[in-house]
Each structure stands twice: as C-alpha cells, then as structure tokens.
Amino acid sequence: MFDLRDLDVPVVAAPMAGGPSTPALVSAVSGAGGLGFLAAGYRTPDQVAAQVAEARRATSAPVGLNLFLVEPYAADPAALAAYRRALEPEARRHGVDLGTPRWDDDHREAKLDLVLDVRPDVVSFTFGCPGADVLARLRQHGVHAMVTVTTPAEAREAVRRGAASLAVQGPAAGGHRGRWDPDAAPDDTPLLDLLAEVVPAVDVPVVAAGGLVDAAGVEAALRLGAVAGQAGTAYLLADEAGTNPLHRAALTGPEPTGTRVTRAFTGRWARGLANRFMADHADAPAGYPHLHHLTAPLRAAAVAAGDVQVAHLWAGTGYRSARSAPAAEITRALAP
Ligand SMILES: Cc1cc2nc3c(=O)[nH]c(=O)nc-3n(C[C@H](O)[C@H](O)[C@H](O)COP(=O)(O)O)c2cc1C
Incomplete structure (x- = not known):
C-alpha cells in the first residue's frame, strides 16, 4: 500500500483540472521522486481512464488521481436569473450565448467505480469527503484515500471517516477552495497556523498546500509535521x-496583477489573477456548478480571443515565482 512517507522527494504536484494536469506532468513528477496527480474534474470517466492508462504507460512510479466530491446544492433561482442578466452584455461582447446553469455531480459514482477498477496508487478528493463505507472500500482495494480539508473541523471529520491522509489547503492556494460547505465564507487562517492546529490533532500523514513555491516554503511546512508539500501554481x-497559452502569458505578463478570491466564474470560491471580470462581478451568487455551466461559453470565448480581463486564470498568491522548466527540475527545486 502506498505510503506518502516513502516518497524520495516530499513534493506533490497538485491536481489541476481544466487542462494543466497531464499524464506527462504526472509521470515527470513521480519519476523525479515526488507524486503527480491527474485531475478528473470536468472530464468524462472514459477520458479519465485513458489518462490514467497513459500515465501508467509512462511511469512505474505512483500515480495520483483527484476527484471532485460535489454534494447536491439548490442555488437560488432568482439570484441565478439576476446574474445571467448581469452577464448578458459580457456574452454579447464576445458573441456567445451563456450556458444553462444547472447542478451535476461530475460523474461522481462512475468515477468512484473507475477508481476501484483502475486503482491509482492514491485518490484525493476535494469539495467534500466520501462516507466511511466508500473510504473503507478504497482501502480494501489498496487505494490510498487523501481528503482535502481547509479547517481543523474538516480534518477531524475526514480522519473519523477513515481518510488515509489529508491535504491541508491554506488560503494562498490557487484554484478552488476545497471547503466542504459551499456557503461558508473563505477562511483566511494562514497555512502554517492551520498545520500547527491540524497535525497534532490527527493520526494520519498531512500534506500541506497553498502558496508553496520554493524549498523554503516546503521546509516550513515539514517543520510543522507535514510529510510533503503540494504545489499547483x-x-x-x-x-x-497543459496550461493554455493565455494562462501562461498572463502569469508572466504585466497584467493582470495580484490575485483575488472570487466566485464569479463558477459559483464556488477560487483564487485567480485579479482581472476586470472579478471586480465587476464581486457580488456573484453562490451556486456550484451552476455558475460554472453559465459562464463556460463566455470563458471559452475569452480564452480564444486572448481576453485576460474575462478569462478565469487560476493562480495562487506565489504565482510570480512560477518558472518555465521541465517538471522534474521544478520538483527538485521545491525539495528542501
Ligand atoms: C489551475 C488550478 C487548478 C486546480 N484544480 C484542482 C483540482 O482539480 N482539484 C483539486 O483538488 N485542487 C485543485 N487545485 C488546487 C490545488 O490542489 C492546490 O490546493 C493549490 O494549487 C495549492 O496552492 P498553490 O497553487 O499556491 O500551489 C487547482 C489549483 C490550480 C492553480
């Protein structure tokens, strides 16, 4: 059974849905002694199966797979309608129709079945935690189950249900907050304070995530008892x-500058480069994945048109430290 403490390099490449995580990235990071993750989010089960197979062909080192755990959510229809009206001028400018806001669970059951079938070495969950029955089944099938948590209460509950390890995500993280309660306001407890509280309270390995962009950052997390640092940005x-060219250019270009937490793109709090769309829609309602579907055509058009002021450009606060290099080199540079 996989054990995080056996990694040659205590570095995990965070799962990044929407393109960045590729089988080549996973095999390069795991091949360098760290742990790479594929991201199942937004993909069909067939696409995920093909990616796991490709990563397995490319490396005999451990392969991780991340799943969204989306619970039913009843978004307010009046708030969704008002937000649609607010977005219509944006859509007209880009010559697209907005999508239909709707809930779906990202093929939750089919992807859980797939995990039991293809058996990645590690499966991690975000946005929620599977029940004790599912976690027990994963353990019986030899799959290490890691659960993303953002508060000490989530950490204790994930361990109580049988999580094999925790990914403790702090507020500097790029992309979505893994907070289980989609209505909870984003918590700003710094990662190191969160680790200081969580690590002594649980008896499973803890991986630290959020704002780790160099060896000093990972070392600080290890000093507090984390077994590895997980970096996305x-x-x-x-x-x-597989980061798209607009996203790559925006990360190194003059604008937008800084990052901000928003739910304007997907209806769930997420950190990205602070652009005009976030500023103009700072009061966007909750509703994931309703808003994800509503804004999807607009975001795709913005990426195609090279519009950094409308595209969603997920990034953590440390994005200025991101470098173009082979992933193995980035992995080694993150190692204390
Ligand atoms: C572009 C992008 C996509 C992400 N997608 C996912 C995802 O699919 N699943 C997940 O659990 N976390 C996702 N995250 C969050 C990461 O798992 C991790 O918490 C975060 O990247 C750590 O902070 P850092 O970006 O400062 O390194 C994503 C992050 C980014 C930047």
Whole structure:
C-alpha cells in the first residue's frame, strides 16, 4: 500500500483540472521522486481512464488521481436569473450565448467505480469527503484515500471517516477552495497556523498546500509535521503542463496583477489573477456548478480571443515565482 512517507522527494504536484494536469506532468513528477496527480474534474470517466492508462504507460512510479466530491446544492433561482442578466452584455461582447446553469455531480459514482477498477496508487478528493463505507472500500482495494480539508473541523471529520491522509489547503492556494460547505465564507487562517492546529490533532500523514513555491516554503511546512508539500501554481508553467497559452502569458505578463478570491466564474470560491471580470462581478451568487455551466461559453470565448480581463486564470498568491522548466527540475527545486 502506498505510503506518502516513502516518497524520495516530499513534493506533490497538485491536481489541476481544466487542462494543466497531464499524464506527462504526472509521470515527470513521480519519476523525479515526488507524486503527480491527474485531475478528473470536468472530464468524462472514459477520458479519465485513458489518462490514467497513459500515465501508467509512462511511469512505474505512483500515480495520483483527484476527484471532485460535489454534494447536491439548490442555488437560488432568482439570484441565478439576476446574474445571467448581469452577464448578458459580457456574452454579447464576445458573441456567445451563456450556458444553462444547472447542478451535476461530475460523474461522481462512475468515477468512484473507475477508481476501484483502475486503482491509482492514491485518490484525493476535494469539495467534500466520501462516507466511511466508500473510504473503507478504497482501502480494501489498496487505494490510498487523501481528503482535502481547509479547517481543523474538516480534518477531524475526514480522519473519523477513515481518510488515509489529508491535504491541508491554506488560503494562498490557487484554484478552488476545497471547503466542504459551499456557503461558508473563505477562511483566511494562514497555512502554517492551520498545520500547527491540524497535525497534532490527527493520526494520519498531512500534506500541506497553498502558496508553496520554493524549498523554503516546503521546509516550513515539514517543520510543522507535514510529510510533503503540494504545489499547483509552481507547476503551471512546467513544460509538461497543459496550461493554455493565455494562462501562461498572463502569469508572466504585466497584467493582470495580484490575485483575488472570487466566485464569479463558477459559483464556488477560487483564487485567480485579479482581472476586470472579478471586480465587476464581486457580488456573484453562490451556486456550484451552476455558475460554472453559465459562464463556460463566455470563458471559452475569452480564452480564444486572448481576453485576460474575462478569462478565469487560476493562480495562487506565489504565482510570480512560477518558472518555465521541465517538471522534474521544478520538483527538485521545491525539495528542501
Ligand atoms: C489551475 C488550478 C487548478 C486546480 N484544480 C484542482 C483540482 O482539480 N482539484 C483539486 O483538488 N485542487 C485543485 N487545485 C488546487 C490545488 O490542489 C492546490 O490546493 C493549490 O494549487 C495549492 O496552492 P498553490 O497553487 O499556491 O500551489 C487547482 C489549483 C490550480 C492553480
């Protein structure tokens, strides 16, 4: 059974849905002694199966796979309608129709079945935690189950249900907050404070995530008892990453500058480069994945048109430290 403490290099490449995580990125990071993750989010089960197979062909080192755990959510229809009206001028400017806001669970059951079938070495979950029955089944099938948590209460509950390890995500992280309660306001407890509280309270290995862009950052997390540092933003410019060209250019270009937490793009709090769309829609309602579907055509058009002020450009606060390089080199540079 996989054990995080056996990694040669205590570095995990965070799962990044929407393109950046590729089988080539996973095999490069795991091949360098760290742990790479594929991201199942937004993909069909068939696409995920093909990616796992490709990563397995490319490396005999451990392969991780990340799943969204989306619980039913009843978004407010009046708030969704008002937000649609607010977005119509944006859609007209880009010559697209907005999508239909709707809930779906990202093929949750089919992807859980797939995990039991293809058996990645590690499966991680975000946005929620599977029940004790599912976690027990994963353990019986030899799959290490890691659960993303953002508060000490989530950490204790994930361990109580049987998580094999925790990914503790702090507020500097790029992309979505893994907070289980989609209505909870984003918590700003710094990662190191969160680790200081969580590590002594649980008896499973803890991986630290959020704002780790160099060896000093990972070392600080290890000093507090984490067994590895998980970095996403630091890999966005990796040669093997599938990050789109607009996202790559925005990370190194003059604008937008700084990052901000928003739910304007997907209805769930996420950190990205602070652009005009975030500022103009700062009061966007909750509703994931309703808003994801509503804004999807607009975001795709913005990427195609090279519009950095409308595209969603997920990034953590440390994005200025991201470098273009082979992923193995980035992995080694993150190692204390
Ligand atoms: C572009 C991008 C996409 C992400 N997608 C996912 C995802 O699919 N699943 C997940 O659990 N976390 C996702 N995250 C969050 C990461 O797992 C991790 O918490 C975060 O990258 C750590 O902070 P850092 O970006 O400062 O390194 C994503 C992050 C980014 C930047």
